[in-house]
Amino acid sequence: MRFLASALLGAAIAAQAAVASPIRARSPYVMKEEHYAPREYTKLDRANGESAVHLQIGLKQGNMKELIRHLHEVSDPDHERYGQHLSGDEVDDLVRPKKETSELVEEWLRENGVEDIGYNSAKDWITIHLPIEFAERLLDTEYHNYKHEDGHIIARTTHWSLPRHLHAHIDTIQPTTSFFRGAANAATWVEMAPEVPASYKKPSNGSIAAVCNVTSVTPECFATLYQTKGYHTKASNKNSIGFTNYLGEIPIRPDTELFLKKYRPEAVSSAKTFKQYSIDGGPEQDGPLTLNQSLEDISHEANLDVQAISGISWKTPIFSYSTGGQPPFIPDPATPTNTNEPYLTWVNWLLQQRNIPPIISTSYGEPEQSIPPSYMERVCNQFAMVGARGTTLFFSSGDRGLGGTNTCYTNDGTNTYKFIPDFPASCPYVTTVGATMNFQPEESAYRPSRNVSGVFRDLYASGSGFSDYFDRPAWQDNVVSEYVDNLGDLYDGLYNKDGRAYPDLAAQGLYFAYFWNGTEGTISGTSASTPLTAGIFALVNDALLASGKKQLGFLNPWLYKKGYKGLTDITKGYSHGCNVEGFPVTEGWDPITGFGTPDFPKLVKLAGAHGY
Numbered sequence: 337m338r339f340l341a342s343a344l345l346g347a348a349i350a351a352q353a354a355v356a357s358p359i360r361a362r363s364p365y366v367m368k369e370e371h372y373a374p375r376e377y378t379k380l381d382r383a384n385g386e387s388a389v390h391l392q393i394g395l396k397q398g399n400m401k402e403l404i405r406h407l408h409e410v411s412d413p414d415h416e417r418y419g420q421h422l423s424g425d426e427v428d429d430l431v432r433p434k435k436e437t438s439e440l441v442e443e444w445l446r447e448n449g450v451e452d453i454g455y456n457s458a459k460d461w462i463t464i465h466l467p468i469e470f471a472e473r474l475l476d477t478e479y480h481n482y483k484h485e486d487g488h489i490i491a492r493t494t495h496w497s498l499p500r501h502l503h504a505h506i507d508t509i510q511p512t513t514s515f516f517r518g519a520a521n522a523a524t525w526v527e528m529a530p531e532v533p534a535s536y537k538k539p540s541n542g543s544i545a546a547v548c549n550v551t552s553v554t555p556e557c558f559a560t561l562y563q564t565k566g567y568h569t570k571a572s573n574k575n576s577i578g579f580t581n582y583l584g585e586i587p588i589r590p591d592t593e594l595f596l597k598k599y600r601p602e603a604v605s606s607a608k609t610f611k612q613y614s615i616d617g618g619p620e621q622d623g624p625l626t627l628n629q630s631l632e633d634i635s636h637e638a639n640l641d642v643q644a645i646s647g648i649s650w651k652t653p654i655f656s657y658s659t660g661g662q663p664p665f666i667p668d669p670a671t672p673t674n675t676n677e678p679y680l681t682w683v684n685w686l687l688q689q690r691n692i693p694p695i696i697s698t699s700y701g702e703p704e705q706s707i708p709p710s711y712m713e714r715v716c717n718q719f720a721m722v723g724a725r726g727t728t729l730f731f732s733s734g735d736r737g738l739g740g741t742n743t744c745y746t747n748d749g750t751n752t753y754k755f756i757p758d759f760p761a762s763c764p765y766v767t768t769v770g771a772t773m774n775f776q777p778e779e780s781a782y783r784p785s786r787n788v789s790g791v792f793r794d795l796y797a798s799g800s801g802f803s804d805y806f807d808r809p810a811w812q813d814n815v816v817s818e819y820v821d822n823l824g825d826l827y828d829g830l831y832n833k834d835g836r837a838y839p840d841l842a843a844q845g846l847y848f849a850y851f852w853n854g855t856e857g858t859i860s861g862t863s864a865s866t867p868l869t870a871g872i873f874a875l876v877n878d879a880l881l882a883s884g885k886k887q888l889g890f891l892n893p894w895l896y897k898k899g900y901k902g903l904t905d906i907t908k909g910y911s912h913g914c915n916v917e918g919f920p921v922t923e924g925w926d927p928i929t930g931f932g933t934p935d936f937p938k939l940v941k942l943a944g945a946h947g948y
Contacts, residue, residue: 734799737913771845
């Protein structure tokens with residue numbers, strides 16, 4: 337992202353000059369937002385005031401309603417504007433804040449000694465670098481260290497304030513109350529001896545049975561099962577696919593090369609040619625894992641993503657985005673701690689680019705209740721802006737079913753038992769992917785809790801839910817309301833019947849063959865089904881572009897109107913999680929497998945491509 341901010345040191349010096357003076361404001365400070373720390377976090381001591389914080393200030397956007405109108409028109413297959421996606425400049429013009437908003441916020445910052453103010457191209461986000469102790473004064477709050485149960489430590493607060501006259505001009509400021517971590521949706525790392533699911537039956541289709549091994553599922557199996565086998569890309573010069581990496585993840589080229597040599601030898605060159613982008617200090621790497629990296633056990637997720645995509649979508653160019661932010665907290669005054677919110681940093685960087693891939697896959701997410709609604713809405717709006725430009729954003733639905741085991745309690749101070757939906761899976765402007773297992777028939781992915789060599793592994797179940805914050809979009813009304821009506825009073829009060837429901841579709845997500853640190857193993861999760869699905873739809877876009885047509889773009893209106901006919905309905909399984917069997921998988925749409933799994937030839941035909 338091309339922010340105008342200068343180096344961190346310069347901002348820190350300017351800010352410290354203002355620390356000695358009281359915060360100045362036109363109007364009294366009033367609390368803007370309060371949000372509880374999630375149950376998984378333990379409050380520790382005060383944050384190191386000399387550490388730096390990278391504040392992102394979301395200004396009130398100019399005409400977001402108009403942008404959403406454009407998004408729906410260009411994404412509706414029955415609308416005359418279908419496929420006429422907006423340019424980056426057109427999107428920026430729609431969301432740019434009013435002059436008054438920018439002037440008032442900038443006045444407040446400058447009057448308090450903040451001179452290095454960075455804007456994105458739409459000028460709806462301001463970025464500043466400050467010592468935590470000055471951010472506390474600016475926002476009338478206190479930052480503390482919070483430790484996640486996995487050992488991860490971040491500096492956050494549970495409330496912050498603004499001068500009263502700025503409340504209508506600023507939607508959100510983070511990192512403050514958001515405990516967003518961007519955890520990978522991978523249920524299992526390397527497993528050398530996977531268990532055959534109890535429900536597995538050998539496929540009756542000889543072609544599928546010959547290439548599909550339920551304990552190590554390979555690209556040849558996917559290509560046979562979803563019928564991409566034999567398709568040759570025709571528009572790779574016009575097409576591309578991207579995937580995101582967070583928390584220090586980086587795809588390892590030598591591992592990808594080993595994978596492709598074994599399972600897709602004609603595509604092996606893509607291990608060397610996929611492009612890497614470093615965002616906000618995200619890692620880049622061409623060689624193998626170092627000893628320290630292997631000891632830290634990183635890059636399972638990144639390796640899975642690039643291998644799943646390259647194994648199905650050759651010759652489509654691949655882009656890897658590695659975004660810095662939220663490393664473990666190091667309480668050393670000489671070492672500034674980066675506590676960025678990774679999704680926002682990534683999507684704002686992406687929106688500055690004037691050419692972005694038609695499809696991007698993300699295999700990360702976490703409970704909605706760990707994120708303040710104001711921040712969630714703004715991040716979701718940024719995803720809508722990407723969709724208006726013609727890009728499909730695939731996100732994984734999660735691996736804890738309805739919310740895990742013994743963890744389904746609200747984060748509002750009442751500690752009420754309730755199903756826990758995930759974000760960004762619940763954002764209406766992304767296409768959310770669930771996971772299946774077995775082959776004929778496929779069923780929703782599920783593996784019960786178990787003890788492996790003395791280590792407890794929580795259940796793995798395809799993520800399922802109804803948002804507590806986002807209303808059900810119009811394109812979901814018919815199928816979701818029918819499903820909810822058929823449930824009757826089952827689980828009444830435990831989920832929001834009127835919320836955006838997910839997932840939208842599904843694909844294989846159990847025991848993917850992959851390589852890590854030079855060794856082959858298997859890995860499971862919607863982290864696997866999501867890049868696989870993205871790769872299949874990249875081939876659909878290839879067929880469209882080769883036919884002289886536009887890419888699919890924001891997928892959901894098309895998917896719910898006609899695209900669902902190109903998916904194989906899954907009718908077996910349950911959502912599981914929250915100590916119950918959960919929602920049932922049914923005929924038609926359900927909140928575990930969506931409309932089902934891809935049937936590539938049907939999808940190509942429904943999309944309107946020629947010659948396949």
